[in-house]
Amino acid sequence: xxxxxxxxxxxxxxxxGIYGFTGCAGDQLLIIHTxxxxxxxxxxxxxxxxxxxxxxxxxxxxxxxxxxxxISTEEEREHILKIRKRxxxxxxxxNCAVSGGPQAMFTGDNTFxxxxxxxxxxxxxxxxxxEAKPIDAFVEVDYYLPGCPISAPQAFALISRLIHGAIPxxxxxxxxxxxxxxxxxxxxxxxxxxxxPLTMGGCGSACPNHGLPCVGCWGPNxxxxxxxxxxxxxxxxxxxxxxxxxxxxxxxHKILKYIEKGGK
Amino acid sequence: MRRQNHVFAKGKVAHMRILKMxxxxxDVFLESLSKFGNxxxxxxxxxxxxxxxxxxxxxxxxxxxxPMIPIKKLFHPMQFTMMNFDEKxxxxxxxxxxxRVIIGVHxxxxxxxxxxxxIFMREPMxxxxxxxxxxxxxxxxxxxxxxxxxxxSTDTDIVEEGFDLFFVNLDEYFLVWVGSSLGHDMIxxxxxxxxxxxxxxxxxxxxxxxxKKNKMFKKSFEFDSMPDIMELSYDxxxxxxxxxxCLSCGQCSMVCPTCNCYTVTDVxxxxxxxxxxRDRFWDSCMFVDYSLVAGGHNFRASRxxxxxxxxGHKLKTFGKDYGRPGxxxxxxxxxxxxxxxxxxxxxxxxxxxxxxxx
Numbered sequence: 356x357x358x359x360x361x362x363x364x365x366x367x368x369x370x371x372g373i374y375g376f377t378g379c380a381g382d383q384l385l386i387i388h389t390x391x392x393x394x395x396x397x398x399x400x401x402x403x404x405x406x407x408x409x410x411x412x413x414x415x416x417x418x419x420x421x422x423x424x425x426i427s428t429e430e431e432r433e434h435i436l437k438i439r440k441r442x443x444x445x446x447x448x449x450n451c452a453v454s455g456g457p458q459a460m461f462t463g464d465n466t467f468x469x470x471x472x473x474x475x476x477x478x479x480x481x482x483x484x485x486e487a488k489p490i491d492a493f494v495e496v497d498y499y500l501p502g503c504p505i506s507a508p509q510a511f512a513l514i515s516r517l518i519h520g521a522i523p524x525x526x527x528x529x530x531x532x533x534x535x536x537x538x539x540x541x542x543x544x545x546x547x548x549x550x551x552p553l554t555m556g557g558c559g560s561a562c563p564n565h566g567l568p569c570v571g572c573w574g575p576n577x578x579x580x581x582x583x584x585x586x587x588x589x590x591x592x593x594x595x596x597x598x599x600x601x602x603x604x605x606x607x608h609k610i611l612k613y614i615e616k617g618g619k
Numbered sequence: 620m621r622r623q624n625h626v627f628a629k630g631k632v633a634h635m636r637i638l639k640m641x642x643x644x645x646d647v648f649l650e651s652l653s654k655f656g657n658x659x660x661x662x663x664x665x666x667x668x669x670x671x672x673x674x675x676x677x678x679x680x681x682x683x684x685x686p687m688i689p690i691k692k693l694f695h696p697m698q699f700t701m702m703n704f705d706e707k708x709x710x711x712x713x714x715x716x717x718x719r720v721i722i723g724v725h726x727x728x729x730x731x732x733x734x735x736x737x738i739f740m741r742e743p744m745x746x747x748x749x750x751x752x753x754x755x756x757x758x759x760x761x762x763x764x765x766x767x768x769x770x771x772s773t774d775t776d777i778v779e780e781g782f783d784l785f786f787v788n789l790d791e792y793f794l795v796w797v798g799s800s801l802g803h804d805m806i807x808x809x810x811x812x813x814x815x816x817x818x819x820x821x822x823x824x825x826x827x828x829x830x831k832k833n834k835m836f837k838k839s840f841e842f843d844s845m846p847d848i849m850e851l852s853y854d855x856x857x858x859x860x861x862x863x864x865c866l867s868c869g870q871c872s873m874v875c876p877t878c879n880c881y882t883v884t885d886v887x888x889x890x891x892x893x894x895x896x897r898d899r900f901w902d903s904c905m906f907v908d909y910s911l912v913a914g915g916h917n918f919r920a921s922r923x924x925x926x927x928x929x930x931g932h933k934l935k936t937f938g939k940d941y942g943r944p945g946x947x948x949x950x951x952x953x954x955x956x957x958x959x960x961x962x963x964x965x966x967x968x969x970x971x972x973x974x975x976x977x
Contacts, residue, residue, distance in 0.1 A: 395889040512886050519892035524884055527908045531868035536697045536901065538669050538688050541870060543957035552866040578907035580866050580922070587866075587958065 369418040369518045372404040374438060376424030376431045377487060378456055381504040382449035383407045383423055389507045396511075400518055417442040419517050421500075425451040425459055425606075426493055430482035439494035444517060447490045448510070450503040450572045455606040458487040462608065489608075498523060501555060503572040503605070509557050526557055529576040530569050534560035542568050546591040548598065553579040553610055571602055575610045582617050636797040638806065639814040639821060640786075645793070648812050649722055650676045652805060655756055656718030659693060661686050673722070681723045683762040685949055689876035690728040691735060693721060694751045698900035701747065701883065706893040716750045722758040727949040729759055729782055730775040731876030737941045738879055756801055759785035764835045767950030769962065772839045775947045776832070789824050838953075840966045842934070846944065849935040852969045853927070860974045861965070862923035864958045865905070871929065872903030874955045877937075877945040880904060904928050930965050 375383050387393060387408060396402075404412035420442035426432050439445055447453045455462055461470065467486045490496055500513055509526070516523045530551035531541070537560050542549040549568035551560070555576045562569050588598050602610050640648065652658060658673040661680045668686040670693055673679055688697075702709040732752075739748035759782040770776040778785060783802035786793045794817065797803050806813055841848070852858075872878040882902040888894040902909060905925050910918040919925045937945040952961035968974050 392889055399890050508886075511889060512884075515887040515889045515895075518889070519887055521887060521892070525908070528906050529866075529868055531866075531870055532873070532903070532906070535688070535870050535873035538664065538667060540667055540687065541868075541955065541957055544955075552868040578867055580864070583864050583958070584866055 368399070368401040370403050370416065371400045371518070372412075372414075372417045372420045372438065372442065373402070373407070374404065374420060374422045374424075374434075375407065376422065376435065376452070376490075377427040377458060378424035378449060378451035380407065380423065382452075382502070385504045385507060386421075386510065389511065392507070392511050396514065415441065419444045419446065421446045421448050422490055423449045423452050425455050425487040425489055427458060427485055427487040428480075428482040429485060432485060432493055435490060435493050444497045445490075445494065446498040446500055446513070446517070447496045448500045448502075448505050450501060450574070450606060451487075452490045453499050453501045454574050454609050455487055455489045455492075456503075457604065457606055459489070459606045459608060460603050462486050462488060489606075499574075501573045502558060506557050506559065526555070527576065527578060528556045529579065530554045530556045530558065530560050530563070530573070532556050533558070534563045537564055539563045542566075543587065548588045548591060548593050548601065550584075550602065550607075550610070552576070553581060553584055553613075570605045571607045571610050572605045574607070575613050577613065579613065581610075581613045585614065636803070637817055638795045638797065639817055640793045640795050640812050641814075642788075642791055642793060644812040645786075646676050648809055649679065649758070651809050652720045652722070652756070652758065654808065655801070655805060656720045656754070658720050658722060660722035670721075679722060681760055683765050685725060685728070685762075685765075685951065687874060687951070687955070689731060689874065689949065689951065690721070690724060691731065691876055691879065693719070693755070694732065694735065694748050695739070695879055695881070695901075696747075696751075698898065699747075701897045701899045703896045704885075704894065705891075709897075711746065712896075713747070713750060715747075716754055719751075719755040720758060721755055722760075724757050724759045724782070725762045725949075726759065726778045727770045727773075727775045727947040728876060729757060729778045730947045731949070732757070733781045734877045734937070734941065734943075734945060734947070735879055756783045756805070757781065758783060759796075759798075761785075761787040763832055764837070765950070767838060767953035768836060769838060769840060769842075769946075769948035769950050769953070771833060771836045771948070772842045773946050773948030774842070787825065787828070789821075789828055792821075794821065794825055838950075838963060840963050841970065842944070842946065842948070842966075845934040845966055845969075848966070848969050849931060855969060855972070857968045857972060857974065858923040858927050861926050861960055861968070862921065865922050865926060865960055866958060867905050867907065867922060867925070868957070869903035869905045870955050870957070871952050871960070872905055873901060874951040875933070875945075876947055876949055876951070877933070878903065880909070926960070926965075930962070933962060934966065 373383060403417060404414060406412055420438050426435055450456050500510055513523050533556050534551055542563060547568050550571040551569040553576055554569050554571045555573040558573055585598060589595060659670060660673055661668045662671045662678045663680055668680060668684055670686050670690060699715060700712045702711045739745040759778060782798040784805060785796040785798060797806060880902045881899050883897055883899045885897050886895050919928060933946040934944050937943060946962055953963055
C-alpha cells in the first residue's frame with residue numbers, strides 16, 4: 356500500500372460490525388478464513404465488533420453491519436433492533452439470516468408450541484424462545500449475501516464496494532449458469548430433482564459439482580419458472596408434497612412464496 | 620458465399636494439398652506437434668468430454684461425440700480477468716495467451732470459429748479472442764453423425780477452410796488436407812509419415828465414406844427456409860407456448876458454439892478504492908438482467924421475447940448481419956435442454972404451429 360492511500364484510509368475508515376445470531380457461525384468463519392483478504396480488510400476498515408475475532412466489542416454507530424444467523428430468541432430480537440438503529444447499512448449474510456435456515460423448516464405451520472414442548476419439555480429459558488425467522492422478519496435489510504456458507508469472492512466483492520461507497524451489483528442468475536461453466540451434465544436430464552433453475556447462483560454449483568442436486572440454499576432466483584419447474588419434477592415421479600418438503604428442508608420459505616404466487 | 624477469414628487468409632495455399640497417412644503413425648505425429656505449441660483437445664473429465672490441455676497424447680479422445688462445452692471456450696474463455704486498473708490507468712491481462720495446437724476439432728466446431736471470427740475480429744477487434752486465435756493451430760478431424768447431429772441440414776458437415784490440417788478417418792489410413800502454410804510446416808517436420816500419392820482407389824474410398832456418412836443422419840430440419848419462417852412467425856403464439864416451459868436456465872447459451880455474449884464486472888481492491896480488476900464471464904440473453912438497462916427498463920423482460928431473440932440469432936438475424944444464421948447443426952441444444960426447446964422443436968413448431976409433445 357502506498358503512503359497516500361494509507362493517509363486517506365486513516366481519515367475515513369468505515370466502521371464495521373460483524374454479528375452472529377442463531378446458526379453455525381460458518382459465514383463469520385468463512386470471512387476469518389479468507390487468508391488472502393482478511394488482513395487487508397482489517398487494515399481498511401475499523402472493526403468495532405466481531406466477537407469471533409476479538410472479545411472487546413465496541414457497540415456504537417456503524418457504517419455497515421454484517422449479520423449472520425436467524426432470530427430465534429427474544430434477546431436476539433432486541434439485539435437486532437438495536438443493531439439496525441446503529442447501522443447505516445445492514446447486510447444479511449448466509450442462509451439463516453437471509454431465509455431462516457434449516458431451523459426455520461417448520462416455521463409458520465402453527466405447531467411451534469407443540470414442537471418446543473416435545474423437544475425441551477417444561478423448562479425455564481434464560482430468554483424466551485421464538486420461532487426461527489430470517490433477519491428481514493424483524494428489521495429492514497439493505498443487502499442480502501446468501502449462501503451456506505457465503506462465497507468468499509461474492510462477500511469481498513460486496514464488502515469492497517460498500518466500504519468504498521460504490522453501488523453493489525446483483526447476480527440474478529440461476530445455479531445452472533455456474534453449473535454449466537463447471538461442465539457438469541444437467542441432472543434434470545437424468546430425472547433428478549434439482550432446484551438449480553429456481554435457485555440464485557453464487558455457490559459455484561457446489562452440490563451438482565459432486566453429482567448432488569441443488570437444494571435451494573441460496574434462496575429463490577426470482578426469474579425462475581416456478582410453475583413449470585414443479586411440473587417437470589412431478590413428471591420425474593415426485594409428488595408435490597415431497598418437492599415442497601425438500602425445499603422447506605433448507606429453509607426455502609422464500610422459494611415457497613414464489614411457488615404459491617406462481618412465479619414473479 | 621465464402622466468408623472472408625482474417626486468420627487463415629495469410630497462410631492459405633492456392634491449391635489445397637491432400638496427403639495420406641497410415642493410422643499407426645497418428646499418435647507419434649500428433650505428439651510431434653508439441654513443437655508448435657501446447658497441445659489441447661477433447662479429454663475425459665468427470666465422465667464427460669471436455670476440451671483441455673493435453674498432459675499426454677494418450678489423454679486425447681478422438682470420437683464422433685462433441686465435448687459438451689464447445690471449442691469457443693478456448694478462444695472466448697468462460698471467465699477471466701481482462702485488466703487490472705488503478706488511478707493511473709489500466710493494464711490488460713494477456714497471460715492466458717500462448718502458442719497452442721488444438722487437436723480433434725470437428726467440422727461444425729470449425730464453422731463456429733469462422734462465425735465467431737466475424738463477430739470478434741471485425742473492428743473494433745477483441746484483443747483477447749484475436750490473440751488466442753492467432754496463436755492457435757487447428758487440427759481438424761472428421762466425425763460421423765451421432766444421435767442429434769444436424770450439420771447436414773445446416774451445410775456445416777464439411778469444411779473448406781479454417782484449419783491447418785484436417786484428418787479424414789478412412790479406417791486404416793487418414794486423408795489429410797493441408798489448409799495453411801503452418802499445416803505444411805507440420806507435415807514437413809515428419810514427412811516420412813505421409814504419402815504424397817493419393818490414388819484413384821483412395822478417392823473412391825473417400826467418396827463412399829461421404830455417401831455412407833450422408834445416410835447416417837437421423838434428424839434434419841428446414842434450415843434454409845427458417846429465415847423466412849422466422850420472419851413470418853414474429854407474432855406467433857408459439858413463442859408464448861415455449862415461454863411457459865422455458866426454465867431460463869441459460870444452458871442453451873453455454874453449450875451453443877456460436878453464442879458469444881459476455882458481461883463484465885469490476886472487482887475493487889478492499890484496500891484501495893481506485894484499484895481493482897475487471898472480470899469478464901459468459902452471459903446469456905436467457906437471463907433476466909441481460910436486457911436490463913439504466914433506469915430499470917428491460918427490453919426483454921418476458922421469456923417469450925428472450926426465446927425469440929435467441930432463435931432469431933440462430934435461425935435468422937445472423938444471416939443479415941454476418942452472411943448466415945448462427946446455427947452450425949452441432950445438436951448440443953437438442954442434447955442439453957431439460958425441457959426440449961431446441962432448433963428442432965422450434966422450427967417444427969413454427970411450421971406446424973404446434974408445440975411438440977414430449
